[in-house]
Amino acid sequence: MMGYSACEDAEHGDAHLSDKDFRRLSEWIHANIGVCMGPEKKTLMEGRVKKRMRHLKIPPKTDFFREPAHFEYLNRTALPRLADRNGSGSRNTFRIWSAACSTGEEPYTLAMVLQEYVEGTSGWDYTILATDISGTVLEKAGQAVYQDETILAIPLPLRKKYLLKSRDPQNSIVRIVPELRAKVKLRRLNLIADSYDISGEMDVIFCRNVMIYFDRATQEKLIRKFYQHLSPGGYLFIGHAESLSNLKTPFVYMAPTIYRKDG
């Protein structure tokens, strides 16, 4: 099984305003409106920009193999441990949930990793549930069509195996193969809802780069719900700019931004 050492994406920009962007925005506001925004206003500005982006439905960033260390950990540590745990039991299907899946890059990356894993581990299968609040991004995820330049982080052997090229050489798009598309079940789900209509326990939850938009009380509630929906020994992966360290949660820390339910 290959490693996933594709370059770590430097994209803290979607979670936090960089100093450079903050300076550019402050200069623009000062020049055009006359209001002075000192460095102490950075958090305020960050909040306002995020709110405005939400309002305008500006699509948030996502990528294939975003934060590759997560997929490496999943492949090398989490899946073997989950398989050992269930080995003597009746269930031999990994149940994966990509919560806030955006346009599909995350769940299809998971599908590639899981497919590779189960091909090398006889008797195992997997299901992937991919949810998001936005119908627009879910529709794109369903089409599973991506521009050529977005696939560079996918290791070459996986690109060859799981992506179909357009027959038209002028058209620089690819599509995920039908076998993987069939594995990813897309559904609309609001993470802030009181409860989720999800049956059965998940073994792995990816909830990355969305919690950052929620206040602390909402984050704690969300994490409690994830805990309930995970099987004992199941894993939670969160975004690189997120942390559970300031929240009251029963999760056990395993590695940066990776947590496990005891059991």
Ligand SMILES: C[S@@+](CC[C@H](N)C(=O)[O-])C[C@H]1O[C@@H](n2cnc3c(N)ncnc32)[C@H](O)[C@@H]1O
């Ligand atoms: C930055 S993208 C993250 C995509 C992917 N998880 C990743 O890390 O690449 C954030 C996604 O969260 C979704 N989202 C925002 N609020 C949500 C909510 N309350 N419930 C479910 N999804 C939500 C947005 O529609 C968007 O697709």
